[in-house]
Every structure is written in structure tokens, then in C-alpha cells.
Amino acid sequence: MAAIELDTTKNAVPFDRANIPGPKMAKAIKADLAGKLISKARRPLLIVGTAGADDGVILVVKRMAEKGIPVAATGNSIKRLKEEGIDATYVNLHALVSYLKDPGWKGFDGKGGYDTTIFLGHTYYYASQLMSTLKNFTKIKIISIDRHYHPNAQQSFGNLKPDDFLKTLDMVVAEL
Amino acid sequence: MAIKKGRFTIENLENVQINIGSIVSSGEAETPEGPTPAPEIHDLRDWDMKLLDRYEPVYSPVCDMCCYCTYGKCDLTGNKEGACGIDMEAHQAREAMLKGLTGTAAHSAHGRHLLNNLIKRFGADYPIDVGPSNLKAPLTQTIMGIKPETIGDFIPVLDYIEEQITQLLATAHTGQEGSSRDFESKALHAGMLDHLGMEVSDIIQISCLGMPKSQEDAPLVDIGMGSIDSSKPVLLCIGHNVAAVTYIMDYVEEHDLFDKIELAGLCCTAHDMTRYNKNAKIVGPMSKQLKYIRSGIPDVIVVDEQCVRADVLREASKLHIPVIATNDKIMYGLPNRSKDEVDAIIQDLVSGDQPGALLFDYAKVGKLAPELALKMAPIRKEMGITALPDDEEFKKLTSSCSQCGACVIGCPQGLDIDKAMEAAAGGDLTLFEELHDRCIGCGRCDFECPKGIPILNVIEKASQRVIREEKGKVRIGRGQVGDPEIREEGVNLVLGTTPGVIAIVGCPNYPDGSRDIYEIAEEMLKRSYIVVTSGCCAMDIGMHKDDEGKTLYERYAGRFLKGNLLNTGSCVSNAHISATTIKVASIFARREINGNWEEIADYVLNRIGAVGLAWGAYSQKALTIGTGCNRLGIPVVLGPHGPKYRRAYLGKPYNRDKWNVMDARDGSVQNIEPVPEHLLISAETKAEVLPMLAKLCFRPSDNNLGRMIKLTHYIELSEKYLGQLPDDWYIYVRSEADLPLAKREELLKKLEAEQGWKIDWNKKKVLEGPVRKVDVSFQPTNVPRLCKEASK
Ligand code: SF4
Ligand code: SF4
Ligand code: SF4
Numbered sequence: 001m002a003a004i005e006l007d008t009t010k011n012a013v014p015f016d017r018a019n020i021p022g023p024k025m026a027k028a029i030k031a032d033l034a035g036k037l038i039s040k041a042r043r044p045l046l047i048v049g050t051a052g053a054d055d056g057v058i059l060v061v062k063r064m065a066e067k068g069i070p071v072a073a074t075g076n077s078i079k080r081l082k083e084e085g086i087d088a089t090y091v092n093l094h095a096l097v098s099y100l101k102d103p104g105w106k107g108f109d110g111k112g113g114y115d116t117t118i119f120l121g122h123t124y125y126y127a128s129q130l131m132s133t134l135k136n137f138t139k140i141k142i143i144s145i146d147r148h149y150h151p152n153a154q155q156s157f158g159n160l161k162p163d164d165f166l167k168t169l170d171m172v173v174a175e176l
Numbered sequence: 177m178a179i180k181k182g183r184f185t186i187e188n189l190e191n192v193q194i195n196i197g198s199i200v201s202s203g204e205a206e207t208p209e210g211p212t213p214a215p216e217i218h219d220l221r222d223w224d225m226k227l228l229d230r231y232e233p234v235y236s237p238v239c240d241m242c243c244y245c246t247y248g249k250c251d252l253t254g255n256k257e258g259a260c261g262i263d264m265e266a267h268q269a270r271e272a273m274l275k276g277l278t279g280t281a282a283h284s285a286h287g288r289h290l291l292n293n294l295i296k297r298f299g300a301d302y303p304i305d306v307g308p309s310n311l312k313a314p315l316t317q318t319i320m321g322i323k324p325e326t327i328g329d330f331i332p333v334l335d336y337i338e339e340q341i342t343q344l345l346a347t348a349h350t351g352q353e354g355s356s357r358d359f360e361s362k363a364l365h366a367g368m369l370d371h372l373g374m375e376v377s378d379i380i381q382i383s384c385l386g387m388p389k390s391q392e393d394a395p396l397v398d399i400g401m402g403s404i405d406s407s408k409p410v411l412l413c414i415g416h417n418v419a420a421v422t423y424i425m426d427y428v429e430e431h432d433l434f435d436k437i438e439l440a441g442l443c444c445t446a447h448d449m450t451r452y453n454k455n456a457k458i459v460g461p462m463s464k465q466l467k468y469i470r471s472g473i474p475d476v477i478v479v480d481e482q483c484v485r486a487d488v489l490r491e492a493s494k495l496h497i498p499v500i501a502t503n504d505k506i507m508y509g510l511p512n513r514s515k516d517e518v519d520a521i522i523q524d525l526v527s528g529d530q531p532g533a534l535l536f537d538y539a540k541v542g543k544l545a546p547e548l549a550l551k552m553a554p555i556r557k558e559m560g561i562t563a564l565p566d567d568e569e570f571k572k573l574t575s576s577c578s579q580c581g582a583c584v585i586g587c588p589q590g591l592d593i594d595k596a597m598e599a600a601a602g603g604d605l606t607l608f609e610e611l612h613d614r615c616i617g618c619g620r621c622d623f624e625c626p627k628g629i630p631i632l633n634v635i636e637k638a639s640q641r642v643i644r645e646e647k648g649k650v651r652i653g654r655g656q657v658g659d660p661e662i663r664e665e666g667v668n669l670v671l672g673t674t675p676g677v678i679a680i681v682g683c684p685n686y687p688d689g690s691r692d693i694y695e696i697a698e699e700m701l702k703r704s705y706i707v708v709t710s711g712c713c714a715m716d717i718g719m720h721k722d723d724e725g726k727t728l729y730e731r732y733a734g735r736f737l738k739g740n741l742l743n744t745g746s747c748v749s750n751a752h753i754s755a756t757t758i759k760v761a762s763i764f765a766r767r768e769i770n771g772n773w774e775e776i777a778d779y780v781l782n783r784i785g786a787v788g789l790a791w792g793a794y795s796q797k798a799l800t801i802g803t804g805c806n807r808l809g810i811p812v813v814l815g816p817h818g819p820k821y822r823r824a825y826l827g828k829p830y831n832r833d834k835w836n837v838m839d840a841r842d843g844s845v846q847n848i849e850p851v852p853e854h855l856l857i858s859a860e861t862k863a864e865v866l867p868m869l870a871k872l873c874f875r876p877s878d879n880n881l882g883r884m885i886k887l888t889h890y891i892e893l894s895e896k897y898l899g900q901l902p903d904d905w906y907i908y909v910r911s912e913a914d915l916p917l918a919k920r921e922e923l924l925k926k927l928e929a930e931q932g933w934k935i936d937w938n939k940k941k942v943l944e945g946p947v948r949k950v951d952v953s954f955q956p957t958n959v960p961r962l963c964k965e966a967s968k
Contacts, residue, residue: 022240075860079899098234098826129236129819
């Protein structure tokens with residue numbers, strides 16, 4: 001099966017070539033491992049950027065939401081997410097990382113903060129900077145399931161071709 | 177008789193000249209002097225800490241290491257400490273302060289250069305004239321406690337700024353400040369100084385150089401690469417400091433050369449050129465710099481300072497375009513020809529013996545630049561200089577692309593250059609045409625391509641059709657908002673019936689092209705917000721047209737009135753935007769402003785619905801302008817490149833104890849709704865930023881009508897762009913009168929059903945639920961000494 005042969009750890013260089021933050025950079029991982037890590041999380045939060053509402057990607061968001069993962073819709077993804085009937089909360093990404101940083105924040109459901117963030121569908125450089133806030137000032141796990149290698153995440157895919165990206169996301173969801 | 181500043185000669189004593197400078201006190205001291213005239217770093221620290229307590233700094237390091245001293249490099253990942261003891265948080269705050277200081281230094285050094293130049297030309301006693309204003313220099317008065325009357329009165333103002341910059345810079349040295357909060361207070365101090373430096377710069381040039389003085393109907397000028405007549409010799413001026421360029425314009429005017437030469441400007445110099453002489457044209461903002469040089473059209477380039485690309489001389493030399501440098505800040509290694517004859521310099525440049533010249537004698541620059549352009553144009557034409565590939569070469573280049581994607585990874589915008597190459601090789605230019613506006617013209621891609629394709633040239637060649645159509649109109653920089661305008665509009669602004677002032681300022685580092693900035697401005701104008709603009713984005717706003725071919729400057733008037741569009745001018749004119757809020761406090765609310773920053777900032781934070789948007793902020797100056805606004809209580813929103821400034825100031829609406837203010841009538845503490853919610857934040861897209869701008873215009877002092885209007889726009893913009901009623905709309909409701917009229921019943925039902933509020937349905941009144949009720953005489957303040965109880 002072609003999908004299984006897909007190696008998501010290749011080409012793991014920052015998508016903005018000079019975006020090399022320091023000694024600690026994301027580990028490039030396979031799709032099934034990303035799925036397993038997400039499914040193990042106690043309090044995961046899927047953070048969807050504007051491109052998370054693109055065709056194809058949005059179906060993955062829907063399936064993850066159906067698995068019970070709460071969805072934070074950033075940028076203007078909320079519009080399409082709502083149209084697709086996905087239960088999501090709009091929040092500005094910059095504000096969200098400041099809430100995540102705050103041990104007193106009770107989360108969107110009032111039950112407490114999150115232990116794992118999953119990033120999908122963001123403007124690359126924007127998400128990269130805000131992952132840097134989480135990386136440097138919180139203990140929260142950062143899993144990027146975006147198309148491009150994100151050095152500030154803990155786990156990320158390498159840079160993927162669009163078709164491979166959608167296949168990868170399917171493989172992630174299959175593990176949930 | 178008081179001795180005035182200046183020079184005088186004592187009779188019979190030849191060659192003796194006595195200079196009277198700072199013996200005479202500078203400016204008129206206004207009485208009474210406020211609590212913090214010319215504040216030192218610590219004088220406004222309490223105010224800063226109040227802001228920082230509510231709007232907590234959030235850091236997003238670009239680099240997780242500190243590479244500052246030879247103990248290092250130190251790995252600070254995870255907020256670890258470095259070898260000197262500084263932790264990641266303090267290091268990031270220091271970085272933000274340093275970036276801000278760089279911006280402050282750029283603006284105030286510009287001011288110093290200009291002031292020295294103008295004093296030489298016009299004398300220190302030359303009077304300040306900014307138009308119909310008694311309050312001529314609001315920032316100077318608020319910060320320094322003096323009322324300047326002449327340009328020489330600004331000398332001690334610049335002395336103060338320069339001293340403070342030194343003090344602040346010293347704290348960045350290893351082994352000094354260790355607290356992130358104190359670094360932030362210092363960054364805020366730098367931001368405030370920046371606005372002061374900008375005010376000096378613009379007031380002196382407005383006064384001396386005949387620029388528009390609070391002129392709401394300032395003339396329209398042409399903008400855009402397509403508006404430049406390249407059949408004439410083209411003289412291009414780039415930068416921010418118009419000092420040398422005025423001499424060029426005078427020469428061109430005096431010698432009737434405006435018909436024979438195309439005099440064009442790029443970046444803020446362009447704004448100031450058109451303010452000086454409306455025959456000048458604007459090529460465009462920073463993002464057009466490399467593109468326009470590469471077009472090969474300019475015959476001579478004159479540079480001054482700031483936002484001039486470091487590669488101008490290299491790029492220009494390749495195309496035999498001589499470069500004249502006129503300012504200490506940029507000398508490019510060129511020989512200083514200030515003492516040489518103009519004809520000799522022209523000879524060396526025309527022959528190509530020298531790629532350019534450094535000239536500090538502006539009378540010589542004035543003659544040399546246009547004469548050189550007239551000489552260079554036919555020579556360059558004869559040499560057949562064209563930078564862009566011809567059709568055949570273009571085909572070859574696009575077909576040689578191997579689709580490796582290296583350029584995409586190198587591009588700060590992540591543009592799909594590879595796809596556009598493939599399409600162009602197949603004869604379809606549309607992808608490149610779309611990419612052209614999103615491309616910030618940085619030239620990074622060229623360095624990445626393993627095939628050596630000059631990618632930016634390919635983009636520009638492919639986009640010739642759209643470039644020809646790049647013609648717009650900009651209303652030239654009008655300068656300050658006049659006192660009469662404040663008197664007329666102040667009440668609407670303070671009561672909230674004008675929903676807000678949106679200041680769209682800064683650089684062209686947009687996430688998705690310049691059309692967004694035009695659409696943001698248009699949306700807010702249609703909703704009767706006052707839109708104030710300046711700098712590069714004021715240019716881009718004028719680049720787009722409606723179906724009838726009209727730009728926003730042609731469709732909307734330029735008075736400080738709801739639904740108007742004001743271009744204040746170049747970057748230094750940003751000072752007039754912050755100063756407008758001070759004018760409202762002083763003229764409308766009769767607050768004492770002299771040396772009284774804290775009280776004025778407190779007034780602005782609590783009462784004036786003004787928000788800054790630096791959607792394409794790229795430079796250090798943009799950061800410091802934003803930080804200065806923040807210290808004055810004005811929230812600022814950045815585009816998605818903004819977090820690269822490493823720091824934001826964000827509020828947490830759920831932390832109720834952070835949202836307390838006092839009522840100045842009796843000192844009692846009130847818990848308020850979270851307004852304004854943030855001081856410095858970023859957003860990802862145009863659709864996200866529009867409702868955010870509306871929301872950040874809420875103020876605790878809004879009356880019911882004002883809050884209703886503001887809430888209506890917030891809800892409508894959220895529904896239009898985010899497809900939903902905002903999740904937090906109810907937080908801003910204090911009574912039924914705050915609810916949008918058309919939706920009142922529907923929203924009352926929601927308050928009852930979803931928020932558990934108690935409603936009296938007979939009277940359609942809110943009985944229980946809101947954080948607080950409206951009280952029209954509520955006087956919100958965060959400064960204890962302003963409370964009556966405290967002053968007893
Ligand atoms: S010049 Fe344009 S396409 Fe090239 S790297 Fe810069 S933004 Fe990207
Ligand atoms: S981002 Fe850095 S390397 Fe790139 S142009 Fe600016 S200063 Fe130079
Ligand atoms: S780097 Fe050069 S060869 Fe590679 S995709 Fe870009 S243009 Fe083509």
C-alpha cells in the first residue's frame with residue numbers, strides 16, 4: 001500500500017529556511033506515531049488555522065472533532081468549520097497561547113488547561129512563532145500535523161507535497 | 177527686552193560673533209508644570225507596571241539562544257538562564273527594548289539631522305506653524321512640559337531624547353537589568369520617546385518647508401509604477417529624510433524641468449516630496465524598491481536614510497544607475513565628493529568611473545541629481561539597458577525550473593513560485609500575476625535557486641500587464657489634526673457615537689498582498705470609523721480602485737470626522753495620530769497636559785476608542801511606534817509577521833480581578849468588562865482582524881448609545897467575516913440599551929437562555945446579569961491621585 005510507504009520524516013528542514021531556533025528542534029515523526037501521541041493525550045486541543053478549513057483538510061478536522069478532540073478555530077477557519085457542523089470555539093491564536101501559558105486558565109470547557117496542542121492549517125511563520133511561546137514558557141506538548149516542518153514543535157512532519165499531506169492526515173486519524 | 181537666541185555682532189569688534197544658545201530657556205513653560213516633565217526612566221514606571229499587570233507581556237522568541245556576550249552562546253530554551261544570569265523572559269524583553277530603541281534612534285536622529293539643517297537655512301527663531309492649532313506640539317507639551325514656539329525650541333527636546341536613549345541603551349549591557357518587567361517599562365519609555373522624536377521631525381519640516389498644515393483637502397497625487405512616465409529621464413529618491421531632496425525639487429522647479437524629468441519617490445521620502453511639491457510622483461512603498469530598481473527605469477537614484485535597501489548600490493550599479501548618497505546613515509563606501517565641483521562629479525558618474533557619490537552639500541545635490549538624470553537617460557538608452565528578461569529569455573528561464581521548491585522554502589511569504597514557474601513555462605502568466613502583489617520584493621528567492629534563475633525578475637516580467645495598471649491616487653500628507661476639528665469631533669469620539677479611530681500605519685510586509693489593507697480601510701470607512709493612515713500603507717491604500725475607477729482617497733473626504741480618510745503623511749507624521757488623542761484630552765476634556773503623561777494616557781486608555789493597525793509592520797520603527805501608542809493607552813494590532821517582534825501585550829478577559837478601575841468621583845473600585853481587551857496583539861488574516869478592530873474600540877466610558885453602535889459593528893463584522901455571533905458579545909452588555917436596536921429582542925432571549933440573566937419581559941429590561949451598570953457620570957481612571965477621595 002502506497003500510503004504506508006509514505007515517509008513523513010523526510011525533508012525535515014524549516015520551511016522558512018533560516019527559521020532555526022536553537023539547540024532544541026522538533027523530531028520528525030511518522031504519521032501513525034503522531035496519531036498515537038494524540039490519542040494518548042489526556043487533555044488534547046486541536047488548534048486549526050485558516051488553511052485548516054481548506055478542502056480535504058477540513059474533513060480531517062471533522063473526524064478529529066468527532067473523536068472528541070476539542071477544536072480551537074483560529075484565523076478565520078471558524079466560518080467554514082461551523083458550516084460543516086464542526087463544534088469549535090473561535091479564538092485568536094496569539095491570545096490562545098497566552099491562555100495556555102496561564103496555569104489558572106480553565107480551558108474552553110471550564111475543566112482545566114490542556115496538556116497537548118495539535119497544530120493544523122496555519123500560516124507557517126505565524127504558527128511557528130506562537131509555538132515558540134509554548135515551547136519556551138510551558139510544559140505543554142506541541143504536535144504539528146501541518147504540511148511543513150515546524151522546528152518549534154516537539155513532533156512534526158517533514159515538508160510534504162499536498163497530496164502526501166492529505167494521505168498523512170488520513171493516517172493520523174486512523175490511529176485515533 | 178529679553179535676549180533672543182541667535183547671533184549678533186558687537187560693533188567695532190570685527191570678526192567677533194556671539195552665539196546665544198541655551199542660555200535663554202527653551203520654549204515657554206506652561207503653568208502649572210505637571211508631575212513628570214521630561215521624565216526619567218523610572219518616573220512613569222508605576223504607570224507602565226499598571227499596564228503590564230493587566231496586559232501581560234507574552235514572548236515568542238525567534239531564537240532560543242542568547243548570543244550577546246562572550247560567555248555565550250547560551251541556550252535559554254524553556255526559560256533557562258544564561259551564563260550571566262539573565263533568563264529567557266528578560267532576554268526577550270531586552271531584545272524588544274533594543275529593537276524599539278533602534279527605531280527611536282532612527283526617528284530622532286532623523287529629527288536631529290533635519291533640525292540642524294533647517295536651523296542653518298532658516299534660523300533657530302523660525303516660528304512653528306502647524307495650521308489652525310493653539311496646541312501645536314501636543315507630545316512635546318505632554319512629555320516635556322514646554323510649549324515650543326520656534327524650531328530652536330526643539331533643541332532641548334532632542335537633547336532630552338538623546339540622553340534618554342543613552343540611558344536606556346546602557347541598561348541592555350550585560351550585567352545590568354535582570355527583570356523582564358523593567359525591560360518592558362524601558363521599552364515603553366523608548367516608545368514614548370519615539371513619538372516625541374517623530375513630532376519634532378514633522379513639525380519642523382511642516383513649519384519650514386511649506387508642507388500642508390492640517391489641510392483636510394490636500395491635493396491628490398499619482399502613485400504606482402504604472403504612473404511613472406518612463407519615456408522621460410527618471411530621477412528616483414528613496415528613504416525618509418527629505419532634507420536633500422527639497423534642493424532637487426527647487427532646482428527642477430526653478431529651471432522649469434518638471435516637464436522634462438520624472439521626479440519620483442519611494443518610501444516615506446515620497447510622501448514628503450509630494451507634501452513639498454505636488455509635481456513629484458510616488459512609485460510606491462518599500463515593497464516596490466527592489467522591483468523598481470530592477471525594472472531598470474530609474475536613471476539616477478538619490479538615497480537618504482531609513483528603509484533604503486542595503487543592496488541599492490550593488491543593484492543599481494549592475495544597471496548603470498548612479499547612486500547619490502546624502503546622509504551619514506547610508507554611505508555605501510562611496511567617496512565623499514562634497515567639496516568637488518558638480519561638473520567634475522557628473523563627469524565621473526556619467527563615464528562610469530564611479531558607481532556613485534557621497535554628497536553632504538545639498539545645494540550641489542540639488543543641481544547634480546537632475547542634471548545627471550538628463551545626461552544618463554540617453555546614455556543608458558543607447559546602452560540598451562533593460563533589467564528584465566526579454567520574451568525569449570523568459571521562456572528559457574521558466575522552462576529551466578526543475579520544480580525543486582528551494583525558492584518556496586527561501587521565500588519569507590512561502591509563495592508558490594514553483595507552481596507559477598510551471599504555469600508560465602506553459603504560457604499561463606496568471607499565477608505570477610497573482611503572486612506579484614503578495615511578493616514583498618525582498619529578493620531572497622534569487623539566492624536559493626540552484627538553477628540560478630533571477631526569480632524576482634521573472635515575477636516582474638510575467639506581471640508587466642498588471643504593473644502597467646498600477647496607477648492610483650494618494651491624498652498628500654495633511655499633517656496634524658487641527659484644533660477646530662477636535663472641538664467638532666471630540667464629543668462623538670468620547671461618547672462613542674463615532675465608533676472609533678482606526679489608524680492604519682506602517683510597512684508593506686502584508687501576509688496576503690496590499691489589497692487586504694485597502695479592503696480593511698474601506699470596510700471601516702463604510703461603517704463611519706475615522707480611518708487615519710500614514711507611511712507605506714497609506715500608499716498601498718491608494719493603489720486600489722472601486723468599480724468606477726476611484727480610489728478611497730477620491731471617495732472619502734479628509735477631515736477628522738466620522739467616515740473620513742486622513743493621510744497624515746510620512747512615518748514621522750505618525751506622531752500626529754497619537755497627538756490627536758492628546759488633543760482630545762486637552763481641547764475637548766480640558767485636561768492639563770503639561771508634563772502629565774500618566775493622566776493623559778489614563779484618559780486615552782479609558783475613554784478614546786482608537787486602535788492602531790500595523791498590518792505589514794516590518795521595521796524596528798514600526799515596533800517602537802506601536803510601543804509608544806501602547807504607553808499612551810492605544811491598543812495596536814499587527815499582522816501575522818508581528819510575533820517576530822518577540823513580544824505582545826495581551827489581556828486575559830477571564831481574569832476578572834485584572835479589570836478593576838477607580839471612579840474618580842469617589843475613588844471607589846469598579847470591576848469592568850475587559851476593555852480594551854489587549855494592548856498589542858496579532859491576527860492571521862484580514863477576516864480575523866476586522867472584528868478585532870471593532871472590539872478593541874470599546875472603552876469603559878462608553879455611554880449606552882456609543883456602546884450600542886460599537887457592539888453593532890463588532891457583531892456585524894464577526895457575523896460577516898467569521899460567520900458567527902462572537903462568543904464574547906454578552907460580556908460587553910451592561911443594560912438592554914447597549915444592545916443593537918435591530919436585534920434587541922433576539923439578544924435578550926439569548927441572555928436569558930444562554931447566560932442565565934434575569935429579564936423583565938414587560939419592560940424589556942435587564943434585571944440581573946451584567947458585570948456592571950452604566951452610569952453616565954462614571955469617571956474611570958487607573959491613577960489613584962486623580963480620585964477625589966485621594967486628593968483630600
Ligand atoms: S522576492 Fe517575492 S517571491 Fe522572492 S522571496 Fe521575496 S517575497 Fe518571495
Ligand atoms: S531579515 Fe535579517 S537578514 Fe533578512 S534582510 Fe532583514 S536584517 Fe537582513
Ligand atoms: S528554486 Fe529555481 S529551480 Fe527550484 S523551483 Fe524555484 S525557480 Fe524552480
